[in-house]
Amino acid sequence: MEENVIINESKQYIVVKLDNEQYGIDISFIDNIVRMQQITRVPMAQSYFAGVINLRGEIIPVMSLRRKFELEDKEYTNSTRIIIVKPESNAKIGILVDEVREVVTLEEENIEKTVYDEQGLNLLGVGKYKETLISLLNIQGIISELDNG
Secondary structure (H helix, E strand, O other): OOOOOOOOOEEEEEEEEEOOEEEEEEHHHEEEEEEOOOOEOOOOOOOOEEEEEEEOOEEEEEEEHHHHOOOOOOOOOOOOEEEEEOOOOOOOEEEEEOEEEEEEEEEHHHEEEOOOEOOEOOEEEEEEEOOEEEEEEOHHHHHHHHHHO
8 A cells, every 4th residue: 555655845944143143054964063263364355255264273264244144243252153054066255144053954844945036146045943934045156256256
């Protein structure tokens, strides 16, 4: 006897904060999460490009998500983290965030796909988790702009 099983796709996201907004990054892109460290500035770089870090001998570019979203710079705190992401075809890149909160699992039915967002291709959708809304970041879109811009 065959059963019709409906498989509900779920994905895990790491939740990060910028001010009071929560953003989710697909965990499959995450290589590492490191504490704030010395960022070496790079002249003539895009405004949201913070510089580069040396992570165990590997030079990794770091972008500020705050600047990318046109938020004011904020003092780094004990909670500030650099999330090292590795999209499929790209080299690793660091994303500077105010705080890393938790890992959540979102079912597909709890994600509203965005048709359009004002920043271009930065968001994939909005996830509903318990009582909060989490803007899901399109890491590929955010990073591809780095290559082109």
